Amino acid sequence: MATIPLAVIGLAARFGGFGDLDAVEAALYDGRRRPAEPSENTAAAAETAEPETATALARAALTDCRAPAGGPIAVLAGAADAGAADGIAALVSARLRLTGPTRGRALSVLRTGWPDDAAEPLRSGTAAQVLLVATDRRGGGVAFVLAPATAGATGYAVLEEVVTAPFPATRPPLGSSHVELDCPPSALDRAAAVLDALIPAPARPALGAVPGRAVEQALGWAEAVVRAVLALRGNFIPGTRADDPVRATARQSGIERRFPVAPRPWLRGGREPRRSAVLAVEPARLLVFTDTAVPQPRRTALVPTTPVTLVAVRAADPSDLAARLDALDDDPGAALSRARTGHVEGPPAGALHLGVVAADAAQLRAEVEACRRALGEGRLELSTPRGSALTGRPLGGAGSVAFMYPGAFSAYPGAARNAFRLFEPTLHGMAAMTSDPAGIFAVDRLYPCFSGRPTAREIAATERALAAEPSALMAASMSYAVLFTRALREVFGVRPAVAFGYSLGESSMLRALGVWAAPDADARMAELRDSPLFRTRLSGPLDAVREYWARLPEPPARPGWEVLVLLAAPDEVRAAITAPDRTWISIINGPREVVVCGDPGGCAKLVARLGCEHVRLPYQQVLHAPPAESELAAFVTLNRNVTTAVDRPVFLSAAVAGPLELEAESVAHRLAEMSVRHLDFRALVERAHAAGARVFVEVGPAGMLTRLVEATLAGQDHVAIPLDRKGVDAQSSLVRALSRLHAHHVPLDLSGWGSGHATDTRGG
Structure with a gap:
């Protein structure tokens, strides 16, 4: 076991034909096929090439952690031959003017001994940091800059412990969500048995493995470490391609489902650190990495996930x-x-x-x-x-941009799946809001781990689980609104003149645009989760509805609750309602679309009377209807937040005819009133248009409001642009939105793409 925890503070790598760390990380994320593996150099050729590769990687790793030139940094080098490794260590140290001790190891020895070898000069005080650099005869290599893990240290991850066989029977179970296997495919059975002993059911981690048979090559162990570290740093659990040979072996071993086929967002949940491990079986040993290092953003721009x-x-x-x-x-x-x-x-x-x-x-x-x-x-x-x-008729003049925020139940399974990587710097900037990013984005519920393309049954089960936890869904919808808003404003410089929301999306609007203070996200989420409002009153057992029906002189024969979308004009629906104390129009979505709610029997009769197309909403919460009025005080409490004065944009609410007054108590009462009473979203869109809005940007998941705006403003000057569409990855949705904004002359700062844009090196 390494005697001191080691922080990985700098990193450089080239593996499998991918020439730098960004390419390695991009390939790890999107599962792109490796280019043809370079052939192995002869010993003579390697003698010339490996020192150059080692020097380049060492320099890149030191630059990555902003290490000053020179300084007391030890060099630990690995190569196929121990003698060559000694020479490489000395050469790298001299070229980079480092003053710490040097040491070379054969790769076969370094594979198992590097944690102790790296800890030794740090423990003895002969070096402040250690530069570990290892190369192979194929032109591949890796360089880590390691330092003692101290509180507040920045970096990628911390090597918390190294456990070797025989594993103590009394050892507490390992808490890890991701394990990289440093073993050949033939050893998967043994690896699974070791994991089952260390991580008992049901806490089975997602598994990953170096693609193909590369794990059996000289640097397979180092690539496994890089994968584990980048998973923590990049906030994702890697996928394993469906055609990777390791899946066939895993299938025979009965553990294929533990290898996700696509990357999965992986954010910290609460104050407990995430752990990513590397398991080797020959000899059996486990390296456990944690995210207890303070993340050091490697990028200030976007992190493109596709070449688009x-x-x-x-x-x-x-x-x-x-x-x-x-x-x-x-x-x-x-x-x-x-x-x-x-x-x-x-x-x-x-x-x-x-x-x-x-x-x-x-x-x-x-x-x-x-x-x-x-x-x-x-x-x-x-x-x-x-x-x-x-367009020859651009609409993006001064004061023309409106941000619109979808409702509180807009998040959906798989929403904007690669947004956390694409907006990595923005996500990092949200750290001050919460200690539980996984919770506020409902990661476990929105992104369950599937070993292949999810079946209709799996998707339906995920949606049912979401519907059963409205507070989690509301938190996720609001958090996405904050993430998208920050990206548009801070990265691309888009400045809205008007803002409005759909239903409880007004809360998302106030949070995302800074009216409500940001640092209390955890407290607000806890209040939402613990409040009976969406646990028992307006959702779940629907106590407020039950009490409302009981107060009627003639309650429904089978009390219940139904929420439907009808494709009919509001006036037609009003005329068809014959029991105004049991069935209501809760929301007017557009000129021929309304949301109705109430007694299921009454709703069924209404649909039959109209003969119109209709859809039952998956989320059957009680809003914008008389049974919700008993909860007015609870809504006031929920919306009582410290407010900050914001000059722009103009905030519109369905609760008031003019701009929303941003005084805390006024906001709390207006949003509460809006939540329990009939909502005319069509009128709200028309008010925004009258206020000068022409470019409507939907800042949140799903894209529903884009459709409603297009229907409401048909024949009038406008353009509606969603930032997210179901079935389209986050980057493609973003680029399409930026294209339309640019065409309409909305000022954009496109420098946020940076220079590290993904390129298309994928195979078939």
């Missing part, structure tokens, strides 16, 4: 635009490279703005051709399936 990007173009007129399209067509690769650094083609004052959405040169050329066709037909309007956009 926005090529933003400005042009003076159609002929100028045609010339710029020719330039894109001539060198699409260069255009994509420029776009991935935030570059905008053309003059700042261009009258025409074109957003081209593409992942590679072929797609870019296809989108350019679509735009050429539009210009050739005399059209200055373009909207392609990929998301490219152009």
Whole structure:
């Protein structure tokens, strides 16, 4: 066992044809197929190549942790031959002007001994940090910068303990959600048996393994460590490709379902640290890493998860635009490279703005051709399936942007799955809000671990579990609104002039735009979870409904509750309601869409009377109807928050005719009244339009409000843009939204893409 916990504070790697740490991490996240493995160098060639590889990796790792030049840093090097490793350690130390001791080890020895070897100079005081660098004869390698794990230290992860066989029978069970296997596929049976002893059911961790047979190569153990560390740092549990050979062996061993097929968000839940482990079986040993190091953001920009990007173009007129399209067509690769650094083609004052959405040169050329066709037909309007956009009537003038916030039950299983990685710096900035990010985003409920494409039965079970926990769903919906809002404002500089929400989405609006203080998210979530309001009164056993029916002179024969969406005009529905004390219009969604609720028998008769299409909502909470009015005081308490004065945007509420007054008590009462009384969302949209809003951006999951705005404002100047669509990954949704915002001349700062944009190196 290492005598002191070791913090991994710097990291560099190149494995399997991926040339740097960003490429390694991207491949780990999206499961892309490895390029062809480089062949192994001869001993003579390795003698020349390995020192250069080691030096480059060492320099990158030191840069990663901002280590000063020189200094008391020990070097621990690994190579196929121990003698060569000694020479590499000395050479790296000299080239980087380090003053700590050096030591070389054969890779086979370093695999099991590196924690003790690294701890020794730190324990003896001969070095303040240790640079571990290991290379193989295929051009691969890894470099870690290790330091004593002290409170408040920044880094990737902490090596908390190393446990070797025989494992003590009295050892407490290991708490780990993710275990990387450092063993050949033939040893999976033994690995599973060891894990079952260390982590008893039902707390089975998700398993991962170095792809193919790479784990059997000289640096397989190091790649397993990198995978475990990056999982903690990147907030995700890696997936294992469906066609990876390890799955076939795992299937034979009966443990395939423990290998997720897709990455899964993995955020800290409460104050208990997350643990990621590496298990080796020959010899049996377990390395346990925790996230107790304070995360040090490696990036200040977005972390792209796919190659999809926005090529933003400005042009003076159609002929100028045609010339710029020719330039894109001539060198699409260069255009994509420029776009991935935030570059905008053309003059700042261009009258025409074109957003081209593409992942590679072929797609870019296809989108350019679509735009050429539009210009050739005399059209200055373009909207392609990929998301490219152009308009000759831009609506993004001053004061035109509105942020709209979906309701409290808008989050859904798998929502914006890669958003946590894409918005990693923004998520890191939300750390001050909560000690329980996994809780506020309902990660366990929204992203269950599936070993393959989820079946209809699994999806239905997930949705039922969500419906049974409305407080978790509400917290997640609000948290997504905060995340998306911060990304739009802080990364891309989008400034709304107007804001409004759908139902309880008004709470999300106030939280996301800073009216309600951010640091109390944990306390507010606890209040929501512990309050009977959504546990027993308006959800679950529906006590408020039961009491309401009991007060009627003639209660329903079978008291219950139903919430339906009817595709009918509000006036038609009103005229068809014959029992106004049992069935109500709770929300007017649009000109031909209403939400009705009440006695299930009465709702059924209403539908039959109208003969209209209808849908039963999965979430049967009681809102915007008379039975909810008994809970007015509870809603006031729930919405009583410290408020901060905000000049912009103008906040609109369904509860008041004018702008919402942002005084704390006034906000609490207005939102409470809105929650229990009839809601006319159509009128709210029309008020926002009258206030000057033309570009409506839906800042939250699912995209429902986009559809409602389009229906309400049909025939009027407007554009409605969702940031999330079901079935579309977060980055593609974001790029499509940015494309339309750019086309409508909404000012954007695209430099947030940074220079580390994903490139398409995936195989079939």
